[in-house]
Amino acid sequence: MRRDEFTEMRAFLEVARERSFTRAASKLGVTRSALSHTIRTLEERLGVRLLARTTRDVAPTAMGQRLVQSVEHHFEGISAEIDALKALSDKPSGHVRIVCPDDAIDLVFRKRLKTFLREYADIQVELIVDNGFTNIVERQFDAGVRLGEAIARDMVAVRIGPDVSYSVVGSPEYFQSYPVPQNPQDLMEHNCINLRLPTSGGLYAWEFQQDAREFSVRVEGQMVYSNISSAIDAALDGVGLAYAPTDLVSQHVDEGNLRVVIQDWCPTFQGYHLYYPNKRNHSPAFSTFVEAFRFRAGRT
Template identity: 45%
Template sequence: MKRGELDDLVAYATIARTRSFTRAAAELGLSPSALSHTMRGLETRLGVRLLARTTRSVAPTPAGERLLRSVESAVEEVEAGLAAMGEWRGDPSGTIRITTSQFAAHTVLAPALPKFLLENPKITVEVSVDSRLVDLVREGFDAGIRWGNNVDQDMVAVRVGPNTSLIVVGSPDYLERNPRPQIPTDLDQHNCIVYRLITGGGLFPWKLERDGKEMRTRIGGQLILDDPDLAASLMMAGAGLGLILEQKASPHLLAGRLVRVLDEWCIPFQGLHLYYPSRQVTPALRALTDALKWKAPDPEQA
């Protein structure tokens, strides 16, 4: 396309849409005579009449209608692209789509979003809570929040939470009926609640660690689940021993609903990370990243 032809097509689409040279000229910031000259030149180059003119009206010809259908969609895409540039200037604006787990949504996003949205009134945040590890690009997400262990190396990742661990717990009732395990291999004799991975469909392995030493143990039981909240409820109900995040277990341990076993053993987890596929992020996503970025507590204030 030669220089100036795009402007001519935009001018034509504006005339066809407004059905008026006067209104189109005002919208485009041109004079009606200049716009008329532009249209005569376009029709001459294309060798076809695009507009039917009378003293009172102007309307596309059948050939003009066909061109209009093609031009309008292209113009709309260009206008949408230009409008999106608003996200890159001035105050951060636009919509941020995030995929995350239920735990991350409650512990990372819920505490931070009210203040963030108040300070950024032009930003909309759409949160999709999903246990699956989704493809950000294919499913149209700007970013995700997952455990650091699950973030691909080609992603840009920013820590938004501290390291944590899975611990082994059971209810007081269960431990009254069964001997308390002393070492990981004792779990072979227990009814353990097994977690099935949403991605891949396999069973989550119990690779317990102590002082950097890993011990993988065989576990089995009558329950196989894919929901950690249901698993926690069944642990408290005495259905068996299970793994639970230390933060989630804390209130139940304090209340006596759960008891930690194998105290020195756990499954360490890298902290939660916000991640995205490109370093070219919008100001809106950059603002949210800065708001969520985890800061290690000051030991002097602890």
């Protein structure tokens, strides 16, 4: 394969994966117009239309999908061999892309990233915040982050954090206008701050437990957010009650800016895990990242 043919094929595969000329051009480090010209040249040389373009989307045609299935694994093999050669150097290098919920940034990564980045100066880490159930294979992420209970069985799961407990909190200002709830059912009389689930579009039902019984309560309130950090800020402002990881609100509680209620009813979940497909060849950068963030009891 000539160099220009290799470049054309790599460009086509990137557009097919990203379903976007803009995103593919950004990953390839070229302009959108140059990438469009490369694809057009490839289609003219082959005499077939490989991509169907609309104003909103780009998708492989039937012939384009056939080409993807035929050549993609060859390019993955080339990439794996290049990564293996890089592993022979003294220090791993490369790009690691992880998708995670917003609270995992503070609960897991922020505490240890500074040390990791200093030790592995040739590794670039990209953390994309998405509170939905992202398809990491389709979106070309190296791994995703979820609580242990939410990981599919066909994925490799590596624990990266301790168990996560949740608390219901409100500000002193809020409790000047509302009574302190004594049980989860009392929340129906309160202004609760809801969390929108990106994947389903529904509102997250607050989870509780009593002895061995687990149940959920669909709360109501004036405010809905798509991330936990904003819900905590709203609780601090006296807008309503928030349901959030205990570690993220503990400092506010200690300082007297938030008060924990109905704590005996609040559950504890398995800690956050990295999850990724079970394939043989992972880049040295990713393997190094996994080992560095693997949870070990007693380590801060």
